[in-house]
Amino acid sequence: MDHKRRDTLKAGGGLGVFSLLVAAGLIKPELAEAAWNKSAFEAKNLESALAALGAGKPGDSADVQLNTPDIAENGSVVPVGVVSKLPNTEQIAILIEKNPNLLAAKFEIPAGTAAEVQTRVKMGQTSDIYAVVKADGKFYVTKKEVKVTLGGCGG
Amino acid sequence: MANPMRIRAAVKDGFTEVRVLMSHVMETGQRKDSSGALVPAHFITELTAKHNDRLVLSAQFGPSVSTNPYLSFKFEGGAKGDKIVVSWVDNKGESRSDEAQIA
Numbered sequence: 001m002d003h004k005r006r007d008t009l010k011a012g013g014g015l016g017v018f019s020l021l022v023a024a025g026l027i028k029p030e031l032a033e034a035a036w037n038k039s040a041f042e043a044k045n046l047e048s049a050l051a052a053l054g055a056g057k058p059g060d061s062a063d064v065q066l067n068t069p070d071i072a073e074n075g076s077v078v079p080v081g082v083v084s085k086l087p088n089t090e091q092i093a094i095l096i097e098k099n100p101n102l103l104a105a106k107f108e109i110p111a112g113t114a115a116e117v118q119t120r121v122k123m124g125q126t127s128d129i130y131a132v133v134k135a136d137g138k139f140y141v142t143k144k145e146v147k148v149t150l151g152g153c154g155g
Numbered sequence: 156m157a158n159p160m161r162i163r164a165a166v167k168d169g170f171t172e173v174r175v176l177m178s179h180v181m182e183t184g185q186r187k188d189s190s191g192a193l194v195p196a197h198f199i200t201e202l203t204a205k206h207n208d209r210l211v212l213s214a215q216f217g218p219s220v221s222t223n224p225y226l227s228f229k230f231e232g233g234a235k236g237d238k239i240v241v242s243w244v245d246n247k248g249e250s251r252s253d254e255a256q257i258a
Contacts, residue, residue, distance in 0.1 A: 037215055041215070079225075103217050105217065105220055107214045108213040109212070110211060112211070112230055112232065113229070114229045116229070118228070119221075119226050119227070120220070120224070121219050121220055122181075122218075122220070122222075
């Protein structure tokens, strides 16, 4: 078993799955980038980010939980957790209203995966953080203000 | 490219909980270096996580995700010894894939 692993790693390990697939012509680089939602990630205000996500005017939902500290000690690493109790949650997105890069992350939740994610984000200043969830084709949102004492976007 | 991702996966109450710590600068493109020039944006754009070749999470990141991104999620099922593979691509076309076994 160890020999096989070593050989596989030697053959493909240095390159990484995507590069290998690109090299094999299976994933074209343009395809891989087109999948990244450029208009959503480059949106400069909440409305256009939501529009680019297809969320329009999401309704508030008490079933979307946003777990963040009230005060972030370090704006470079603010823990953010989103838990959706809505059935058939397909997507979770995290937006930081006052960041130059408003949309922080977007997750696709396949069937069988729990509708909860945790990550860490940068916040440039005190701001509302929004969790947008798509469940059963409809969008819901919840928000929470996080105060930041030391900004984390590098300004 | 950087260091391997640290992937920890363990079964608990019928779910496999996965925690990943990636190594990536996640440069926003807003920061200036010591000479006053803007450091170009360099950040992970897409990520996938697979359990025994089945997609269990896909994500798109922007530069607001912290440097050395942390991610935690969980999916139903999974057994000790199963393979978890996490792969990412960044905006410069660089990529990385690491795997771990469920503990």
